[in-house]
Amino acid sequence: MNLKISFFLLILVFFHAGSNAQSLRLKVENKSKIPIANALISSKNKIIGTTNSAGEASVLSSQIAGSTVLISAEKYQPLSYVFSNLQEKNVIRIILESENELQEVVVTAGRKQENIATIPSSVTIMNQKEIQVQSSINTNLSSILGNVIPGLGTTTNKATNSGQTLRGRQVLVLIDGIPQSTPLMNGSRDIRVVDANAIERIEVIKGATSIYGNGSGGGIINYITKKSPRVDSFEGTTTVGTTFNPIHSKETFGYRVSQFFNGRKDKFSYVIGGAFDYIGLQRDAKGRPLGQTDGLSNSSQVNAFVKLGYDIDEHTNFNVVYNFYKSTQNADYISQTGVYGQTPTIGVPGKEPGKNAGTPFNHNFMFTFSKNNLFKTTQLDVSAYLNSFQSMNRYVAAATAWYGPGQTMINSLKNGTRINLNTPFTIVSMPSEITYGIDVLNDVTFQDLVDGRVYIPKMDMLNIAPYAQLKVDVLENLIFKGGIRYENATVRVDDYNTIASGPGNQGSIFVEGGKIPYNATMFNAGLRFNKYELFNPFVSFSQAFAINELGRILRSAEESTIASLATDPIITNNYEAGLSSKFYNFNITAAYYISTSKLGANLVEVDGRLVAQREPEKIKGYEITLDYRFSDKLNLGGSYSYVDGKAEFDDGKTVYLNGSRIAPPKATGFITYKPASDWNLQLSWVNTGCRDRFKPNTNGRYNNSEGPVSTVNLLNFAGSYAFNKNWSVNLGVENLLNNSYYTTLSQYRAVNADYVMGNGISTSLNLRYKF
The missing domain is CATH 2.60.40.1120 (Carboxypeptidase-like, regulatory domain)
Structure with missing residues (x-):
């Protein structure tokens, strides 16, 4: 029993x-x-x-x-x-x-995750797959973005992104929201500040926006760095590769090594990695070494990246991020200056005096804290960051701005705190939310010569900016967004002497320093109707605030006190209408915009020096993108963008903005073909159109940045083959047809030293291992 x-x-x-x-x-x-x-x-x-x-x-x-x-x-x-x-x-x-079929999610436009179909502005997103395809052709982010983003000027094939404006105005570059640009004195080295392998996605918000503060008159480029996996795991990616000119290969060989690890264990997550990239001698289509003025030949790029995260509970987490980037040139060639419009500036054997030009260091450190149930459903995000950046300009034997030889460097130290909250609620049965907070930024920027002479005095800016942004679903699928931001900034400058232009301190004047206050209220408002995929239109108005290149004004001072200088900020107004449409496998986006400002910043040549032209400006343009997916194997697409702008004087006379601001029309196209699941092939085309706005001056030459631009056509190829789930090989060919051409910058700049041809055919071969 x-x-x-x-x-x-x-x-x-x-x-x-x-x-x-x-x-x-x-x-x-x-x-x-x-x-x-x-x-x-x-x-x-x-x-x-x-x-x-x-x-x-x-x-x-x-x-x-x-x-x-x-x-x-x-x-x-x-x-x-x-x-x-x-x-x-x-x-x-x-x-x-x-x-x-993914609906892209954007974080840059409103500081929170938003579906791209709900945002009343133009947004372009490059995902990780697209970044990998483009970086297999060229790892230079200026080239990657210039070849893909409508409204952004094409690459200069240099270490700087001078003239690479977005919709005719300066762009604010961020890494995970940390500002990289130096709007107080633009060094034009802010697009190349991180390695492509450290990036998860790139978000480009076009048109004036003050959401991240000073310097975004043309828009924002935000590099979103890699994220750790969602589940317990350990992963890694190793990349080794080489680049060379297959036709004129002597001294052109470069190499690349990249290693990244990411993983998660319980509540702890991490991404750790780095990359080293060496570029060999660059030659034009005829095999001649390129001119070395701000060039990329014999340059090295180093990137180290660490992101550590900890989930305190299911609602709360924090992250610590550190990113280091360095890019300097140690060329074995120097420039042999050509004649603009006749013969190119080429490289000849020799060593440039002075220190290596480029970016000696760019340190970024950020701590973030997030809690998504602060008050019921209120999301809190707090971030504190620091950016330490140095840009080293090339050595010059003689300059118009100072006496004798010299070499300048821009130093910038930025630290700030951002407190951002988002609270959803309901207004008369209308789903709504408000995003609000405050930004505090301290930006210290100055420019010295390496011999100790002060070129631009230290500018110490403290900016405190509260803001609020409202989003309301007014009707079903009709979304209203409107916001306000108050900029309260003060720039402190100590007494200084302008740099001497002759012997015995000739031309130097004493300037009494002081505080320059800035106060401005920025508004934005927009509507988007997203009920139908076939017709998803938007209209918007937005403003941006910029203390644009204050350093250029200070160094050219002709008055004895700062209070006497014209240091007013640039307030940009952006009016835009656009749409997106999806019909079966066909996608199209289009936008038309007008951008105005009562004060401008067009740099014009006066007595051999570049001076900011502060007259009112009006810029207008349009962009269109389209693609058609024939099948899972074949995809075809392209884009076209056009921008033009003028400055208006008191007497009603108007003049065109020059090439440093306004890029010629740009068209792109691509065809992607997957013959099998383990193959991916892409052929892409980039066209920059012609533009001839200006006449030669009385000396028979063009003023700086007023030269005519001829059409340039470039064809690129990217291919990859996956041996298995771990191993793959990538082949990229830039300038596939070995086209002989002058870059857009070398044409419009109209300066002998900058009259440099574009890079000839270049091949990149990379082996990748993922585990």
Whole structure:
């Protein structure tokens, strides 16, 4: 009898254990009902299952935290799935969307995650896949962005991005929201500040916006760095490669090494990595070494990156980020100056005196804290950051701005704090939210010669800016966004002497320093209607604030006190209308804009020096992009952008803004073909149109940046082959047809030393290992 009772109790125990270990059966498919193999199923950062070749997996209900799992698979959008019944016995079908069907999420436009279809402004996003394709052709971010982003000037093929404006105005560059640009004195080295392998995505917000403060009259470029995985894992990517000119290969060989690790263990996550990139001698299509003025030949780029995160609980986390970047040139050639319009400036053997030009260092450190339930559903994000940056200009034997030879360097130290909150609520049954907070920024910028002479005195700016942004779903699918930001800035400058232009301190004057106050209220408002994919239009008005190149005004002072100088800021107004449309596999975006400012910053040549022209400006232009996906194997697309601008004088006379501000029309095109799942091939085309706005001066030459521009056509190729899930090889060819051309900058600059031809054909071959 006791034996029977014991056996019965044992059966009950097994039954009870089995009931607690209820299995749920999942089947993961795409929209075409094709099973997805090797999809990871995780809960609370723990992998609890993997789908088989039939897309099926069984998971224990006891391992599912909060009735929620995350399903992720390569080439598909991760999906968070909530179970309504953890005792379900039927097969649960789960559909994943492919990468090509993703609705892009933007964080830069409003400091929070927003669907791109809800934002009333022009936004371009480059995802990691697109960045990898473009960086296999050229790792220079100026080239990558110039070849892809409508409205942004094409690359100069130099270490600087001088003249590479966005919609005819200066752009503010960020890394995870940390400002990299130096608007108090633009050094034009802010686009090349991080290695492409450290970037998860690039968000470009076009048109005036004050959301991140000083210097964004043309828009914002925000590099979003790599993120750690969502589940417990350890991953890594190793890249080694070489670059060379296959036709004129002598001394052109370069090499590249990159290693990144990322992972997660319980509540701790990390991304750690670095890259080294050496560029060999660059030659034009005829094999001649390129002129070395701010060139990239024999330059080295170093990047080190660390991101550490910790999840305090499911609502709270913090991150610590450090990024170091260095890019300097140690050329074995010097420039042999040509004649503008006749013969190019080329490189000849020799060593440039002075220190290596480039970016000796760019340090970025940031601490962020986030809590998504501060007050019920209020999201709090706090970040504190520091940016220490130095730009070393090239040595010159003689200059018009100072006496004798010299070499200048721009130093900038920025530290700031951003407190950002977002609270959703309802107004008369209308879903709404308000984003509000305060920014505090201290920016200290100055420019000295390496021999100790002061070129631009130290400018110490403290900027405190509270802001608020309201979003309301006025009607179903009609979204209103409007906001206000108050800029309260003070720039302190000590007494200084302008730099001497002759012997015996000739031309130097004493200037009494002081404080320069700036106060301005910025507004923005926009509407977007997103009910139909076929017609998703928007209209918007936005403003931006810029203390634009105050250093240029201070160094050219002809008055004895700062109070006597014209240091007023530039307030930019941007009016825009645009749309996006999707019809089956056809996508199109279009925008038309007008950008005005009562004060300008066009640099014009006066007695051999560049002086800011402060007359009112009006810039207008339009952009269009389109692509058509014929199938999963074939995709075709392109873009066209046009911008023009004028300055208006008191007597009503208008003059065109010069080439340093206004880029010629730009057209791009691409065709992507995947003959098999392990192949990816892309042929891309970049065209910069012609522009001839100015006449030669009385001396028979063009003033600085007023030269005519002829059409340039370049064809690039990128291809990749995956041997397996770990190993792949990438081949990139820049200037595939070895076209002989002068860069846009060398044409409009109209300066002998800058009359440099573009790079000839260049091949990049990279081997990648992922684990």
